[in-house]
Amino acid sequence: xxxxxxxxxxxxxxxxxxxxxxxxxxxxxxxxxxxxxxxxxxxxxxxxxxxxxxxxxxxxxxxxxxxxxxxxxxxxxxxxxxxxxxxxxxxxxxxxxxxxxxxxxxxxxxxxxx
Amino acid sequence: xxxxxxxxxxxxxxxxxxxxxxxxxxxxxxxxxxxxxxxxxxxxxxxxxxxxxxxxxxxxxxxxxxxxxxxxxxxxxxxxxxxxxxxxxxxxxxxxxxxxxxxxxxxxxx
Numbered sequence: 001x002x003x004x005x006x007x008x009x010x011x012x013x014x015x016x017x018x019x020x021x022x023x024x025x026x027x028x029x030x031x032x033x034x035x036x037x038x039x040x041x042x043x044x045x046x047x048x049x050x051x052x053x054x055x056x057x058x059x060x061x062x063x064x065x066x067x068x069x070x071x072x073x074x075x076x077x078x079x080x081x082x083x084x085x086x087x088x089x090x091x092x093x094x095x096x097x098x099x100x101x102x103x104x105x106x107x108x109x110x111x112x113x114x
Numbered sequence: 115x116x117x118x119x120x121x122x123x124x125x126x127x128x129x130x131x132x133x134x135x136x137x138x139x140x141x142x143x144x145x146x147x148x149x150x151x152x153x154x155x156x157x158x159x160x161x162x163x164x165x166x167x168x169x170x171x172x173x174x175x176x177x178x179x180x181x182x183x184x185x186x187x188x189x190x191x192x193x194x195x196x197x198x199x200x201x202x203x204x205x206x207x208x209x210x211x212x213x214x215x216x217x218x219x220x221x222x223x224x
Contacts, residue, residue: 006157033211043203043214056210090157092212103148103205103212105158 002027004093004106012112018079021109025072025093032074033103034066037088046089049074050096081113116141116208120215127194128223135189135218137204142182145207149178149189152201152217161202162189194222 005024013019025032033056034046045058049068066076072093078085088110092103117140127133137147146165150158162171162178164187170179177190187204201219205212 004157035212035214042216043205043212045211045213048210058211088155092158102160102163104160105150107157110155 004091004104006089006091006106006109008109009107010110010112012114013081015081015083015113017081018077019081019111020075020077021089021091021111023074023076023091023093023106025074025091026104029093029095029104030072031094031096031101032068032072033092033094034074034076035090035092036060037090037108038086043090046076078111083113086111086113116144116206116213118204118206118213118215120202120204120218122218123216124219124221126221126223129194129196131194131222132190132192133194133220135191135202135204135220137187137189137215139185139187139206139213141208142185143208144182147178147180147187148205148207148212149176149187150203150205152203154201158203191220194220196222196224198222 007022031050033048037043048056052068063079068074088108090108091106094103095101119138148163149161164171164180175192180187201217203217205214
């Protein structure tokens with residue numbers, strides 16, 4: 001059974017650019033959540049999608065957005081990149097909801113903004 | 115606002131020791147608690163999931179307990195091995211998301 005797949009694994013972008021990250025959940029999982037991990041703030045919740053609808057959103061600016069497709073694959077987009085957006089972005093998939101079923105994480109996308 | 119704290123932040127032990135990692139949370143209204151392992155630069159590997167109605171879960175050399183009333187969970191690792199060296203994170207399932215502690219970085223010396 002394939003795990004959670006995130007692409008690309010590494011990205012280097014310039015300030016002001018935008019970036020799109022992709023996450024393919026485990027087959028049959030319908031909930032996809034995104035997290036940002038930095039040394040200073042740890043793991044912080046960005047948003048969660050279920051059946052193509054955003055159900056929950058963390059405390060991040062509107063530059064961070066996402067979407068989910070009918071096959072449960074999800075993308076997140078960050079516009080007008082800032083140096084502080086450099087982080088490991090992790091995607092998690094769950095059968096229903098991350099709060100009452102086990103969450104499985106991908107290997108992450110390491111974003112570096114220069 | 116739910117806050118999750120893990121103590122200690124770092125731990126170094128000799129191989130073979132049994133050890134306990136601690137996780138505390140401020141709001142007992144949780145759906146579950148999950149323990150993860152993270153190797154440097156990698157994603158999170160799920161170790162154990164404890165539902166709010168459960169008291170403990172076991173997997174191999176790992177045992178996790180949950181005491182909702184006191185807002186605490188412990189992860190017990192028996193007979194530690196160098197391969198157990200990693201950062202261990204606990205996360206509580208609460209209002210549609212996981213809230214993470216800062217993690218405990220474990221080093222097991224041969």
